[in-house]
Amino acid sequence: MSEANSTPMRLDGKIAVITGGNSGIGLATAHRFVKEGAYVFICGRRESELELALNQIGKNVTGVQCDVSNLTDLDRLYDMVKQSGPIDVLFANAGIWEFLPLGNITEAHFDKIFSVNVKGLLFTVQKALPLFRDGGSIILNSSIGGDRGIECLSCN
Ligand SMILES: NC(=O)c1ccc[n+]([C@@H]2O[C@H](COP(=O)([O-])OP(=O)(O)OC[C@H]3O[C@@H](n4cnc5c(N)ncnc54)[C@H](OP(=O)(O)O)[C@@H]3O)[C@@H](O)[C@H]2O)c1
Numbered sequence: 001m002s003e004a005n006s007t008p009m010r011l012d013g014k015i016a017v018i019t020g021g022n023s024g025i026g027l028a029t030a031h032r033f034v035k036e037g038a039y040v041f042i043c044g045r046r047e048s049e050l051e052l053a054l055n056q057i058g059k060n061v062t063g064v065q066c067d068v069s070n071l072t073d074l075d076r077l078y079d080m081v082k083q084s085g086p087i088d089v090l091f092a093n094a095g096i097w098e099f100l101p102l103g104n105i106t107e108a109h110f111d112k113i114f115s116v117n118v119k120g121l122l123f124t125v126q127k128a129l130p131l132f133r134d135g136g137s138i139i140l141n142s143s144i145g146g147d148r149g150i151e152c153l154s155c156n
Contacts, residue, residue: 009035009036009037010036010037011033011036011037011038011088011089012036012037012038013037013038014033014037014038014039014088014089015038015039015040015041015081015084015085015086015087015088015089016030016033016038016039016040016041016087016088016089016090016091017040017041017043017077017081017087017089017090017091017128018030018033018040018041018042018043018091018093019043019044019066019068019091019092019093019094019120019124020043020044020068020093020094020095020141021040021041021042021043021044021053021063021091021093022042022043022044022046022049022050022052022053022063023044023046023049023053025093025141026042026044026091026093026094026141027042027053027056029091029093030042030053030057030061031056031057033089034057034059034060034061038060038088038089039060039061039062039084040057040060040061040062041061041062041063041064041077041080041081041084042054042057042061042062042063042064043063043064043065043066043068043077043094044063044065044066044094045065045066045067047065050063050064050065051063062080062084064076064077064080067120068094068116068120068121068123068124069115069116069119069120071123071127074123074124074127075127078127078128078131081131082131086131086132086133086136087128087131087132087133087136088133088136088137089136089137089138089139090124090125090128090132090136090137090138090139091139091141092121092124092125092138092139092140092141093139093141094116094120094121094124095116095117095120095121095141095143096112096113096116096117097143097145098112098113099152100152101152121140125138125140
């Protein structure tokens, strides 16, 4: 028997939500989760990237165009998710990184970063809580930038 046939799929029958699942780390995770047997909901703002991601993954995936900083969008995402059943895994991965050196930070820049990386993250999790299966997992994607300063070579 081949290894693929003998190894149980670790997410068989599970429902997962991945924000920022239309590219990068989120898309790679969506691929892996589906391979492991999960049904996955992915969201992102760019519809073209969402379509590409859905075509690449091919099965057991639903795409929802959604900006995590917009609470109405999050409600629409979770309205779709709850039709399929309780959430087993939430990967709150959507985020942006745009650096400015201290001294050049504008209010608009601050609001943009915090609306996605802080407000968006918090409400992504909070709005999912009533839909969670007991024992489910919430995974937050972050950055080493939260622990240490990073030289910003492209800031000047
Ligand atoms: N790669 C790294 O070295 C690194 C380092 C530190 C932290 N991170 C964090 O890891 C996460 C994934 O990064 P990545 O490298 O995979 O980058 P990426 O390819 O740019 O992925 C970011 C994802 O988040 C989505 N997104 C951004 N803003 C969103 C919003 N307001 N609402 C919904 N979706 C949104 C993007 O899709 P749309 O643009 O279509 O919305 C995209 O799918 C991010 O949170 C990033 O900040 C990455």
